[in-house]
Amino acid sequence: MSLQQSTSQTFGPYFHIGLKPIAVRLPAGAKPVVITGRVLDGDGKPVSDAAIETWQADLTGAYPVPSTDGSYPATSTLAGLGRVPTDAEGRFRIDTYLPGCVAAPGGGLQAPHILVAIGMRGLLKHLVTRIYFPGEAANADDPVLKLVPADRRDTLIARGASGELQWDVVLQGAGETVFFDC
Amino acid sequence: MIEVYRRSMQGTQPEYRFPPYGSTAKRAPTKLLVMLPHTLSETTGPVFGHDSVKAREFDLTAGHADLPLGKRIVVSGRVLDDGGKPVRHTLVEIWQANSAGRYRHPNDGPHSPLDPNFTGCGRAMTDAEGRYRFVTIEPGAYPWRNHYNAWRPKHIHFSLWGEAFTQRLVTQMYFPGDPLLPFDPIFNCVTDTKARDRLVSSLDWEATIPESAIGYRFDIVLRGRHATPVER
């Protein structure tokens, strides 16, 4: 059996009504990290109506696993899930933590990262990207970063230090953020 | 390249750049996308439990002093993957304009009035068969500035998480026979008529409540998993 997949449609400018912010729940012992930045369009103008959704592993690099028997858990395991809108200046702030290293396909480990989906008016389907952390030795061997042209890798690595990081989303042109076909 | 989930099928998904929808011009990426392997990060997702939604959140006509204006409707259907497997226990979030076509949002208006008895936000979980159900009112069509005399057909925005980040889908549900559909660039963003038709709900007598609410059926299909991951 093969069904045709439903077509993606834009979040539109009023998604705030239905897509409420989701605060990332920090695991015990996690190192808090604040990531701030802006979303900028092809004219360098701020995008004031974007939603940024984030998904990341726990401190050991693991993700929640659904029950194999299809039962319905009493409580959700949303740890590692976040959603924030941009403000009138296109700014956003993600209050999160440094995740562990996630297993890589075929063995080895990925560098700590946050998987990101970005939706907004003017995008018929959401964009997919990743945020990596500065100063992580594992970045050099990350199998996904290696797929990105070397001169564009820095668009995926946040700047800054000591838990206060900056990461911008540049939709077009010079310094355009790397987006993935997922 | 390891692909755990099927890529999107030909003709089902829009391109980022789509000139008839004006605001894609300054927002669509201009550089080639990088193919992302499906690692554990892409193939996992939040696990939703009983505590994810409150009991009344499926009913957008409830929770205010009075009933909202407009025609009450029941919107229900199933969330399946492209292999026909139900997507169970996943969160469905919807938002919509009121019956006059106005969103309760600071940036909308003043083309039509707000309704003090309507917020326009609903949440529900799918059951073990992938079924969901909302009670709401039929939204109104509304004007937008994409081109001269542009009107969006009546629609409800849907957000789905599925079981994995790769299944994330935000889409819109339309109403059968809406005369605005042929003129809407967002609805017409893919050329495949069958794919477009999947976004149009159908009248559903089984869900209709006599003397109360007309039923509309809207099934949603997310990307499915390969039987075994394919190494390329």
Ligand SMILES: [Fe+2]
């Ligand atoms: Fe809308």
